[in-house]
Amino acid sequence: xxxxxxxxxxxxxxxxxxxxxxxxxxxxxxxxxxxxxxxxxxxxxxxxxxxxxxxxxxxxxxxxxxxxxxxxxxxxxxxxxxxxxxxxxxxxxxxxxxxxxxxxxxxxxxxxxxxxxxxxxxxxxxxx
Amino acid sequence: xxxxxxxxxxxxxxxxxxxxxxxxxxxxxxxxxxxxxxxxxxxxxxxxxxxxxxxxxxxxxxxxxxxxxxxxxxxxxxxxxxxxxxxxxxxxxxxxxxxxxxxxxxxxxxxxxxxxxxxxxxxxxxxxxxxxxxxxxxxxxx
Numbered sequence: 001x002x003x004x005x006x007x008x009x010x011x012x013x014x015x016x017x018x019x020x021x022x023x024x025x026x027x028x029x030x031x032x033x034x035x036x037x038x039x040x041x042x043x044x045x046x047x048x049x050x051x052x053x054x055x056x057x058x059x060x061x062x063x064x065x066x067x068x069x070x071x072x073x074x075x076x077x078x079x080x081x082x083x084x085x086x087x088x089x090x091x092x093x094x095x096x097x098x099x100x101x102x103x104x105x106x107x108x109x110x111x112x113x114x115x116x117x118x119x120x121x122x123x124x125x126x127x128x
Numbered sequence: 129x130x131x132x133x134x135x136x137x138x139x140x141x142x143x144x145x146x147x148x149x150x151x152x153x154x155x156x157x158x159x160x161x162x163x164x165x166x167x168x169x170x171x172x173x174x175x176x177x178x179x180x181x182x183x184x185x186x187x188x189x190x191x192x193x194x195x196x197x198x199x200x201x202x203x204x205x206x207x208x209x210x211x212x213x214x215x216x217x218x219x220x221x222x223x224x225x226x227x228x229x230x231x232x233x234x235x236x237x238x239x240x241x242x243x244x245x246x247x248x249x250x251x252x253x254x255x256x257x258x259x260x261x262x263x264x265x266x267x268x269x270x
Contacts, residue, residue, distance in 0.1 A: 047257030
């Protein structure tokens with residue numbers, strides 16, 4: 001059964017979003033991608049590299065989040081390099097893994113993402 | 129609404145563009161953006177519907193995922209409005225198209241605006257950084 005425009009609007013109004021934005025990250029095994037949002041501003045996407053797509057505020061062009069593709073290999077390798085406490089990994093460490101071989105634009109974006117992730121103390125935790 | 133997905137749409141079937149297939153958003157995915165208060169992401173589902181159901185201008189196969197098979201799809205459209213919330217809309221951002229990313233099983237995985245490619249030449253509605261194989265329109269009609 002397909003959703004009509006009227007059905008969709010009714011569904012969204014009946015299941016509205018929470019009134020306050022909370023930063024979040026989500027790991028999708030199916031897409032092999034990590035999606036991160038620091039801010040809820042209306043945004044657009046900009047592909048930085050094979051691995052990283054930035055989400056940028058339409059108003060300020062500042063990063064509000066990102067999507068990292070090919071994340072499974074990174075996560076599998078992490079325990080070989082980083083001590084993982086309490087089962088979680090600081091998100092800034094994930095970004096750090098993409099610094100190698102990156103050009104200046106990508107490096108600057110990764111630094112920016114890492115800084116915001118640290119400020120927000122965002123941690124990627126395994127699903128229970 | 130279906131049991132498989134919280135929200136489902138009929139979209140162009142990438143395996144046979146003359147026909148439709150059902151795509152949708154899982155209940156978990158919807159609850160995640162809902163409980164995070166990601167209002168624009170919720171409201172932009174109206175754009176997702178528009179692009180999938182009646183506004184597919186281009187359809188690509190493949191997301192160029194490192195080391196992964198490419199049986200996933202990108203639907204491209206050009207809605208005239210953007211939705212910042214359920215009650216606030218605005219003109220669409222200039223020089224951008226709206227992308228909907230769909231997995232091989234029909235799961236809608238992501239959606240967002242993307243600038244047009246500066247190297248597209250005379251081709252219209254070509255998004256920047258989408259490097260998959262073009263399925264629609266067929267190259268001869270392009």
